[in-house]
Amino acid sequence: DIQMTQSPSSLSASVGDRVTITCRASQSISTYLNWYQQKPGKAPKLLIYAASSLQSGVPSRFSGSGSGTDFTLTISSLQPEDFATYYCQRSYSTPKTFGQGTKVEIK
Amino acid sequence: QVQLQESGPGLVKPSETLSLTCTVSGGSISNYYWSWIRQSPGKGLEWIGYTYDSGSTNYNPSLKSRVTISGDTSKNQFSLKLSSVTAADTAVYYCAREGFYSGSGRNYYYFDNWGQGTLVTVSS
Numbered sequence: 001d002i003q004m005t006q007s008p009s010s011l012s013a014s015v016g017d018r019v020t021i022t023c024r025a026s027q028s029i030s031t032y033l034n035w036y037q038q039k040p041g042k043a044p045k046l047l048i049y050a051a052s053s054l055q056s057g058v059p060s061r062f063s064g065s066g067s068g069t070d071f072t073l074t075i076s077s078l079q080p081e082d083f084a085t086y087y088c089q090r091s092y093s094t095p096k097t098f099g100q101g102t103k104v105e106i107k
Numbered sequence: 108q109v110q111l112q113e114s115g116p117g118l119v120k121p122s123e124t125l126s127l128t129c130t131v132s133g134g135s136i137s138n139y140y141w142s143w144i145r146q147s148p149g150k151g152l153e154w155i156g157y158t159y160d161s162g163s164t165n166y167n168p169s170l171k172s173r174v175t176i177s178g179d180t181s182k183n184q185f186s187l188k189l190s191s192v193t194a195a196d197t198a199v200y201y202c203a204r205e206g207f208y209s210g211s212g213r214n215y216y217y218f219d220n221w222g223q224g225t226l227v228t229v230s231s
Contacts, residue, residue: 043201095154
């Protein structure tokens with residue numbers, strides 16, 4: 001199975017900071033990569049699909065890039081409501097594996 | 108807007124079968140992939156499997172021997188059965204729809220609609 005590894009596992013940042021989260025696949029997955037945001041006690045919310053396409057209704061400060069094995073999720077200016085855990089997920093074929101998550105905390 | 112709602116027992120005894128149902132409103136379950144995903148306390152997300160159009164299924168190899176997912180188009184529901192449960196199966200279980208986007212000659216799938224999740228505890 002293709003493994004998805006995120007880094008870092010957690011980070012502390014301040015409001016207004018630029019934040020970058022990395023996701024690496026153990027084999028090439030082209031651009032079959034999605035990003036989700038999850039807040040405590042809530043279901044994950046889709047942010048980015050196909051590596052770089054912004055889901056409808058998601059603020060433009062979120063962006064995704066990458067292809068092959070290396071991907072990034074960037075928050076251009078961190079807002080208070082962005083403190084959450086972020087997951088990447090490979091979408092091509094099965095099993096549909098998620099990364100282990102990156103928790104973004106308030107500094 | 109499609110809405111999903113999980114239902115089923117919140118407590119299951121070890122060695123018994125966990126059974127959950129996801130009721131879909133605001134859209135038909137036909138022509139989409141419908142998945143179950145779980146999250147153990149304090150842990151990450153694990154895809155369990157999907158059903159498509161009340162027939163086709165695909166399961167995570169790590170759970171395949173114990174999982175059955177089925178759909179009922181007449182009720183607009185799909186269900187999960189996980190047999191021989193242990194404490195390791197204690198988790199929040201989510202149902203989710205896979206939407207898709209067609210571009211550049213490819214289909215890109217993503218989980219765009221989720222239920223709120225239901226906690227299932229395995230304990231005697």
